[in-house]
Structures are given as C-alpha cells and as structure tokens.
Amino acid sequence: MPRPTLRPATVDDAASLAGVARATFTETFGTLYSAADLATFLEQHTPEDWAREVADPGYAVQIVEMGHVAVGYIKLGPPKLPFTPPEGAIELRQFYLLQPWQGSGLGPEMMEWALAEARARGHQAIYLSVFTDNYRARRFYAKYGFEDVGPYQFMVGDHADEDVVMRRTL
Template sequence: MNVEYRLADGTDAQALAELGASTFMHTFGHLYETSDVEAFLQNHSPENWDRELNDPAFEVRVAESGGKLVGYAKLGPPHLPFEPRGEAAELRQLYVVEEMKGRGIAQSLMDWVIDRARDQRADYLYLSVFTENHRARRFYEKYGFEPEGTYAFMVGNHADEDIVMRLKL
C-alpha cells in the first residue's frame, strides 16, 4: 500500500481523534478500568484536536493510505513535568495503526519530527514513553534518545510510570 504524508489541518480533527483513541485502546486499553480510559480519551476529543491544529505552537504530520489516516506525529512545546535543557521541543505523540506497523511509517514521521525540531532551533527533543512499552523504547533508543527521568503519567485516576527521554539535536 502506498503511504503519503502531509501536514494536518483543521479538517483532520475528527480523523485524528478517532485514530488516537483507537490506537491507544488497541495498545493499552486492556491495562485500565473503563472509567480511567474514558477520562483519558477526552485528550483525544475532536475539540482538543481542533484547538491544537489551529495553534501555531503545534505541528502535526499525518500518514495516509487508501484515503485513510494510518499514523501521525505531533510536535509541540515542552509540557512534561521537568526542566528542559536549553531550547527544547517535544514529541507529544507518535501513533501508527497496528496493521501498518513495520512499513517505515514511524521512521518517516520521526525523521520529520527531528528535522522540524532542528528547524525550530531546538537544542533538545523530548518525549515520554510508558516504561512497559518496550517496542517504542527500542525505537527511540535507535534514534539516540536517552533517559532523563521518570514521572507519573495519569490515565484517568491510574498512575503509570513513564520515562522522559531526550535527544541532543
């Protein structure tokens, strides 16, 4: 299947909300109580996406195949509970639907994120990843991301341990 990439715009809010929620549920939904997942998924509402897509502090690149979104990466200002070093940017989310994993989509999106962070003159790129998401951690480590520390990532009322990672640009 052919994959095309482009910047997201306001017309993508609903599709991004659905992709974010379904990908999170497929990967992590089994770990949480229903009420915790429902509370967390408010972060993926079309209204939140619309707000971020219209905020110049955020950039979102989408991957499409067959007219359907199959992945995205969101770059924005740092918001994790830590003091960033120097000028910083943050990979807020990188999601690829399960059936499209292993086709180079995540790599293409990550390459774009790194290039855009450099274009923004960031010294460091930060992200957070669930400690038990070993596949994602290996992916980020291949790019040279290093652990910075941990924090409690909230899914509703449930606290998970996430690792903050940084990449010197």
C-alpha cells in the first residue's frame, strides 16, 4: 500500500490545507462544541488565510498527501500564545492527521521535520498548546521532550477549552 508523503506547502495548496484543517479539527474535536461555536472556529480556516501564512517567510508548513489528496499538515509560525515567549522561540501552531493515518508512523516523521526546521531557522525553543484531555497527543509531545509550562484558554467560538502550553528547548 502506498504511503503518504510530506512536502513543503505552497500557496497553490491553500484550498487543500483549509479543507484538511476543517476536517481534522472536526474529526478530532467536533463533538465537544455546539454547532455555532464549531462553525465560528472553522471560519478561521479559509484558503485566503492559508495562502497568506504559506507565503509568509515567518511560517513553515508541510502538507501530508496521499497521492494528491491532503490527509494532514504541520505548521510552525511566530508565537501567538497569550504570553511573551523568550527571544528565539517559535510555535508549533498546528499538527493534524486524519484518523486513518494516525498511528501510521507519520507523526514522528512530522515532528522530526518540525524540530529540524525550528533549529535550521535558529530558534532556541519551540512552544505548542494542546487540549488538556488529549492525552494521546500530550504523551506524544512528552516523548519528544516537551514539558508543561502552564494552562491556556483556547477559544472555539464562545467556548473556552483548557489547554496546556508545552515547551521544548532546542
């Protein structure tokens, strides 16, 4: 069976990235929110927003494809968590795979890319936030040396989730 591939995203991938972003978030967390809160959150994933970020040199995005169909992505970008990160930090903004590809070995490949890319850009630390009850993801990040540094309220529409901010020194 063929295996999905990772490659750098381009502006031409914006619509695919927007679609897989909506699909993966809904698949992973959609049952936790009202339809209105989920719809409000998903409105942030437009092709135009993705094209702007992919074109911005402050971001680095890899798309995961099976053939020419997006099945996941990983995005690094300037920190936007609600605290002042130390000089030289970057944020792992999003890391998603559709469920059929979870546990397939792609996660470690994606994480290794993110760590190598952050180092290549000269960053000394990488931050992320993860849903408090997403124990699988928290274990995965801990396996790569990420440590909890504090709580964070992540908004999905009008609903506040409690997330955990994690950090790894590079």
